Amino acid sequence: MITVNTNTLGAQPGQSAPNMADLIAGRFGLFHAKEAPICDNLDNAIIGYMTITPDTKGNPQSGDFAYGQVQSIDSLGAGDDGKKVIPPVGGAKEWITQILLMADGSLYSRARVNANGFQPFIKRW
Template sequence: MITTNTNTLGAQGGQSTPSVPGLAELIAGRFGLLHAEDAPFCPDLDTAIVGYMTITPDTKGNPQSGDFAYGQVQTLDSLGAGNDGQKLIPPVGGAKEWITQILLMADGSLYSRSRVNANGFQPFIKRW
């Protein structure tokens, strides 16, 4: 038989109640996850926010052009998305930093590329 200690369940005297984040803040780009609203526009793929962003034909470095040059980019960084979830890709990588970008385009194609440590980005590879 399991006996619970009723002295430790629930709120304790002298403790402050933790603030509960709003749903949009919880699932938004704070942790590099999906945005509750429209994802921010990405002006340059080399300086994207770690997380999700929207790409258009005006996005610098977009491997497509024309009507199908719209989509989403997911940027993953081995060092995380920063304390506030708004980390930008640094101009020069550091030790043990691997950055991967995955592009999901309007025509259903998927592109990816990586950057390892202080090296530059590899060219985009069309996966399908």
């Protein structure tokens, strides 16, 4: 039989337990618990998910359908705190891929390998 030690687990008397969704949402590439942050520039997005708008620099679309989500994936991970942003210059063994899911149903992707620049977006769908 397992006995739970209430002195160390869960909420302490007079203190609430932290909400795990609030602690990890949006970190390490996970979805955000609320609205995703708006991406100002696709070249320095957070590794994970962000919202893109017509004002997002580098957005391959314009107008009413220039809204969507970007997923940025880095071969070196999302950083120790889970909120790594894309560095201005890549390093050795660093591959970054971005996938854009747009309001009109289209899908764009691009990649950056090592210290090279990003390739142009390619419309996949």
